[in-house]
Amino acid sequence: MKKFITGNHSVAEAVRLCRTQIVAAYPITPQTPIYEKLAEWDAKKELGGMMMRVESEHSAMAACLSASLAGARTFTATSSQGLALMHEMLFFAAGCRTPVVMACVNRTLAGPWAFWSDQTDTLSERETGWIQIYCEDNQEALDSVIQAYRIAEKVLLPCMVIIEGHFISHFMEPVEVPDQELVDSFVPPVAIPNRFDVDNPGFAVPVVSQKEYFHYRQLMQEAMDYSLGIIAQVDAEFRETFGRGYSLVEAVQMEDAELALVTTATITSTARVALKRLREKGYKVGLVKIRVFRPFPVKALREILDGIPRIAVIDRNISLGREGIFCSELKAALIHSPAPHLVQGYVAGIGGTNVDPELIERIVADALARKEATDGPIIMTEES
């Protein structure tokens, strides 16, 4: 059924459709409407699962990972400061190999205090062992949550589904909300390992030796690698079932491209408009959307980009003292390309500022004209 709903509402719809058993979350703008929508259904006894009140995001994640250790399907959502507060528990959730699913709504980190879209909050959690999926629109948000449960419960790693504050969280779009039966056919009944067996009590995840720790980290790395195939496979099955799919990386008009514009999340939508205009003007530009950031889809990116001489990466985030994080990651991924690329990083849209088609066109123009790339990012704002 088509519904005209926000991205937050889309996420909530998916959480309910997946028959999530435990929702433990704490309100924070701009994520709060997800929590409110689930609470509203809970109050009307339409949620199916259990809402658990907690006093912080740290506790929310502690509750989710514990419930997950007990074999429950869990969900939480947060943003910005809440995610930062959760940081410690994110490692724990991953280290305990719990398939917790979390929606993260990108928001600036204080200070100064602000409420707008900025990916630095979630990208700061890239080392925690969580799968990260960045969504472009409301439909993808809903679909990615459904996929996330399949992926996480298969590879036993937690999964973040990331949407941008306001641009997705609060903007309304027509969204296809699938039937429960269809979702049930896609997301199997919960079969998460239950670590709490009263008849065989034990200590889950105790202190280990140096070697053992290394061993478990190695297994997590293997699971991350393994999950690349699972994410692709789940997406392919999703496409068969629902008629929509997203891939790890999406390539648009890359067949004859001399320059690849690399984007993520909502800037991709704008870039699609800019790309149309640029093509009309005769520029041989293609678009590459990175959807999955952890694990980083090196092989998929190289298959698209190995032969492309020029690459412009737009980041709505910044690793202060270096550059946009997707740019850094991409450069590292392409280090073994047969021929070197000119990879230029652009930082735009920080603090939730607007990135319009004109700005993207200026970026492309700059990238095409450039003799060599700068080491640091070029800062692009609407006025410049």
Next chain:
Amino acid sequence: MSQPRCIDPEKIIPISRSTTGVFKTGTWGGHFPEYREKLSTCRGACPAGEDIPSYIALARDGDLEGAFYKIAQENPLPSVCGRVCYHPCEQDCLRRDVDEAVPIHRVERFVGDYGLDNLSFPEPIKSAGAAVAVVGSGPAGLSCAYHARRLGCDVTIFEERELLGGMMRLGIPAYRLPRAIVDRSVAMILATGIKTRSGFRLGDAGTWEELDRFDAVFLALGAQGALTPPFPGIELSGVIGGLEFLKQVNMGQRSEVKGSVVVMGGGNTAIDAARVALRLGAETTILYRRSRQEMPASAEEISDALREGAALLERALPVGVESANGDLKITCARTEAGNADESGRLSYAPLEGSEFTLTAGTLIVAVGQSVEVICGGGRPAIGPQPMTVEPFLRIAGQNYFAGGDMAPIPRRLCDAIASGKLAALSMSAMIGGLDMETIWSRVNVGRGGAFSMEEYLSGKESPSPRLKEAVTAAQIKPEWLAGSPRPEPSRLSAREAARGFDEVVGDPSPEELAASCGQCVTCGSCIGCDRCYLFCPEIAVIPPEEPGGAYSGNREYCKGCGVCAAVCPRGVITMGEGT
């Protein structure tokens, strides 16, 4: 396709089934928990040393038989104590720090009545080959007889009156202690094989010679002489002693009282006399020379008396009585507080010029009792002061022992029962040539004068820690206690109560029993709740193999974090120093 190892649930996380793993966290700690049961404060406050937490736990689990026999280890009169003991146990209940004391006396009453209805005391299993005499059949005498019988003695109770029970029958009115309860309690004790001889009044040489034939004699004659304040008119016919008045009514010799009644005094005898006078239809006024808060009577009894219609005049006392037109003209004076007396209470003296007059038909004087003087005939001189006894109640150099109200102990039912038990042990030790000091150090409860007969009869060499160091308020965890309100007993309305001698306070219902037992946290005693075991982050607490056993610690892994002590609601686990 086989699963890669990186997603194999059995391989991806460490799970330890025995310990917390590779780190011997025991090396980290400087403090380690100590598992030691402690004395519950209620038991520490009970002169009879009843194992209160244990019998409440048994009653809670539905084992009323077990609960009854648990009480009977220390006290054969639970139905009586459940009704009329002023329950010092509840005064010391640690639950008072949270809300209100556990209503222990209600549990005792329920369990005691269950025993009267369904059970009997076991026959003694051994014979000590000794014969003891008990003179007086009040609570002290009955308690002594019962325990001496348990210790294997051949026991004979000597009593002046036809019916046994002493003050339980003579002094305490039936609306507080129904006579059927006294009858059945006495019968149950006698059924253990105790002989009785009634019509025995100690005095002439023959009676002393009769007692001399026994290996040991326990004197528990009570304190039945009235103290009389020295004011003019005390000898007039309308003036009567409080205990004498109660005896006359309780023995059926009096069913009316003349005119309105003034009761002088603030103790339980005064309150009993006032409530009995009310029941005989008299308008009743209590005069007390101090304030209501300073009255030694139970606060509950005082408020019951006032509810039933008695008036209370505080800080006033009679100073003279005259006969006038067949009535008594009582001259009273207001009092003013002076310095503290020996008991620490303020003394009150008549205030000059404050005199006023009350007219009454009867003046009941209830200002205290003395021991009745009995001719000694060379034997211990008795009365009016309390007998001089050694710490274990023996009269120095003789085979005579003394307890109850005639001994220098508080004149309370529970203390009388306790003294009877102590005398039984003390006599048995004397007869058997045992050292009481040695026995005492093993069996005494806390730091008070109580001891455990159960512990003595167990024959164990090292005393149970549940008798010694008392648990403190700081050691129990009130946050784990359920916050249910203390159940209120049913009672007759004041109007119904004042109409006759029916028991005022109703029987506890099974629901009240459950609620009352449910309030007890069993402080000081381990009930095997497993909380320490479940909360220990290092799996270093080792639960007992058998229920009722002690928990121990795995020193290799116990890092001394104190979580076990923090979650032990009963104060059994506390943190100690060093290794």
